[in-house]
Amino acid sequence: MNNPYLPYPVRIAEIRVETEDKNLRTFKFEFLNPGDEEKFAYLPGQFAELSVPGQGEIPIGIASSPTEKGFVLFTVNRVGQVSSYMHNMKAGDIMGIRGPLGHPYPLEGLKGKNLVIIAGGFAVTTLRSTITWLLEPSNRPNYGQITFIYGARTPGLLLYKEEWMAWEKRDDINVYVTIDREVPNWNYRVGFVPAVTKEVCPPPENTAALICGPPIMIKFTQPVLEDAGYKPDNIIMSLENRMKCGLGICGRCNVGPEYVCKDGPVFTLAQLNRLPKEY
Amino acid sequence: MSDFEPKIVAFFCNWCTYGAADLAGVSRLDYPPNFRVVRLPCTGRLNPKFIMEAFKRGADGVWISGCHPGDCHYIAGNYHARRKFVLMHQLLESIGVDPNRLRFSWISSAEANKFQAMARDVVEHVKACGPNTTFRKEDLKLGLAEVA
């Protein structure tokens, strides 16, 4: 029987420092055992438990897209024991990943729709996965207009710079990158995500919004979308809670009867409106 | 047991015993190397959980040393610490920790000779106690063939 607690062993292939405060690093993992990559078949929006032997596990959204073969990417913020330990690990070190866990963004059901993708800070990870997947030539024709709004406090805290700069040059995605306050030599937008959203978000007809960001951003962006006429069914969010098992068993990540790990982390606003705000 | 070399965790006040250890070294005073020193700003900083952590992880002895009463860099840190020491000493002894495993001393930064003597005394007594087998966390049984 497949043991869902047992991580797939992986080797750290590459570590990239993402932000100027060095608190975010992107880890590129390669599976040690042939065949594990197929078993780890995932879709954008899912997460995995990163397992450091002897230290513990942390649930992290998958930043790579299933269209990128041969590796998986995770961007990890230095917060607790495991993530701090990971920040001191080197390329070549062995650890584990367990998953994929949770449900992906419902991209299959969103076919034919316009998408507005709103990200704040380092919560952009699974949305990077989503956009990479959407821009794949075999997937792109299935969707309408794609708008990407991405904000961070300062330019140095924006992740995946090369990628969004490349997306910006394309004509099949509208990219709006913003920072909180004006700084010299900044050629993109200045202002908070809700304000930018208000200005650039497409009309709600046949459009769905995917949002991932800090609670304060979500708190102020959600009314902007609702005012613009977005239905709660079409506002799709990804939640976070403290997790351990990732399998809907250990009991701590529940929001009402739903486990963020097993039944989420992706919920529509319509679903969340019927649930306690315990996240 | 004669070749038993104990592991001793030492908590030294930065302003006195730590300096005494330095001076002993500079003065080429010979003392046993069984200590892993943790430098504290003052013995008043010593939380009882530090002692427990040391023993739990298998230390054979713990040695705590600070400034003589009245000489505290922070005026009263070691007076407060002294009361805590009385409690820790009494409680751990009552629970069955050999008092020779938990030692306290006052050594000023000038007392390199006292440091040397005390270091020898601590090691000698911990050696006499033998390895710490009862007041520590047991080694994990991994249950793996590779390290059976």
Next chain:
Amino acid sequence: MPEYLVKESGLKEFFQSLANGRHLLTPQGTGDKCKLEEAGPDKVNLDYSNTHMSPKSAFFPQSENLMAFHNKSDKPNPFVYQDLGDKAQPTVIFGIRPCDARGLSISNRVFQNDRFTDPYWKGKYEQTIKIGLACASPSPQCFCAAMGGSPYGELGLDVLAFKVEGGLGLKPVTAQGEELIKQTNAAQEDLAQEIKKQEAKAIEAQGVGTDLKPIDDKDLMELFQDPHWTATAENCLNCGVCTFFCPTCHCFDIQDEQSEQGGIRMRNWDTCMSWLFTVHGTGHNPRPSKTERVRQRFMHKLKYIPLKQDGIRGCTGCGRCVVMCPVNIDIREVALKMCQPPAQSQA
């Protein structure tokens, strides 16, 4: 399936034959010392109200090693976690009260949920034959009937045993249970009417309590937002006793520990009463005070689990939390508050 009877004189032989190469756990000791333990078949206590702790630890130990790794670079697979297995062994447990058996079946649907199967639980659950002992005489804290169970309930059991004049009646519930009974000295005997009679009497003695249907009917958010929770939680100490003793509490923490040669990953019982249970890495806590945590526990038992498990309540009425709670928070009183319209529940 037909019922069976073991005469009082044959009880020792019966327990011996139950073991038959398997581990046999039976109720041992009296009062709050009563435990399900492996011991001689002649010391089985059949007059206990219930075991001190629920039988969940036989399937879900308080601390269980899941996997291990070693750090020897010259050996195969360094730093790779390897499964330590479920350590399940063929076992018979005699003397699980019907409330606790019901609890096991509820936990079983969590450990083997719609998406994942917990192999450590599954192995032990499937290798254990569960023989219940019906409760002819309820204790003051008993309320299984009010929660939809019965002192003679069969859910989660392979065999239901019940005391009869001069011996022990046995009612097989599953084929596995019947198979086991056939290997013992129990003889077929028609006791169907006897069980019905005893069950009716036992339920009457317990008193059915108030109908808790209003909780099922009320909307989740209405129950959640009800103002009574502050008062309900006010005397809670936020210890974890209720959760540790509860037959359906299944929450755990996963922890890694290291040694010189490697390390293990283990799981330990955890409790939703703890601040640490839900606190985020950022310091934000979705359930920051005891009010939210107490609400979580009762909502989980009485609303969330029924929503997820076809209406079956997550409390089985064993009453352990009622007795063990240092401040006697009684889930029956809480359930009544949840039943009331908001205006009255504040009083």
Next chain:
Amino acid sequence: MPALSDINSKIRESARKLLADGRAEVVIGYRQGTVPMTTSPMFARKPAECDQLIWSNFARINLANYLPGRPGKVALVAKGCDARSAVGQVTENQILKDNLYIIGVPCTGMIDTNLVLAKETRPIKELVETTDEAITVKGEGFSTEINKADVLRRNCQTCANRTPKLADELIGPETPGANPDDFADIKALLNKTPDERMAYFKDLIKDCLRCYACRNACPLCYCPICFVDETRPQWLGKSTDPMDTLTFHILRGLHCSGRCTSCGACETACPVNIKVREFNRVTELTVQNNWHYEAGQSWDQKPPLTMFQTDDQADFIK
């Protein structure tokens, strides 16, 4: 000693008056528990609610536990030990003295349910009578009278402070204290070998579930984050490892030293009947021997670990 019912009515009368006068916004007392031999803490805010307040042989939990950080004026129904805990909390600045009103109940000791269950091992269904001398418990086919003196909690057997001397009012006449704890068993223990002592304490806590009910029931344990819940670093493993468990009890013993009033709430709360107080008794003995201090005996004394004398004795420090 007045009958329990007289005490009940006096507590209620006092509580009603305090609420009506605005002297207290809430009266913290006991109400009848829902199963035999239990009480439950209750918070009376309206005079009508005061009718539920009771006194009992089972009023064991220390209600001072609910005081730290509580805003507003509060009245507390308290035994001798509980009142001392409340006084201790005032000296530790956990609650303002002006906000606290102690309804002191001279106590005659509380009953240890575990001792009752040891005396009457058959399933008890009902507590039919409870007086200051004896209780009668009933089960199927039996009714047993048990002398209160035989089933008193250990801490109550050696309680010299049964009357809450610093209470704002006393419900009924003072009660005589028992002979104080002479720590004879602790002293005897010290005469054993270290290995025997270690074995004794390890055996004492072998059933510990790490539920922390002792900590949570303790009026001294009000730290916002307990050391067992600290994660960086994490001082204690979360399994039932004996050394981790022992560490918890040792450190809790140290944290409570010079502050414990032997109220026994920890032992009452313990679901597996561990004599948790043994650790506190060792430290209390040390505190009494060295600094002649007893917690909660005056409003203005400073706890021994917040102060020092320049000539404190500590011969073991070389």
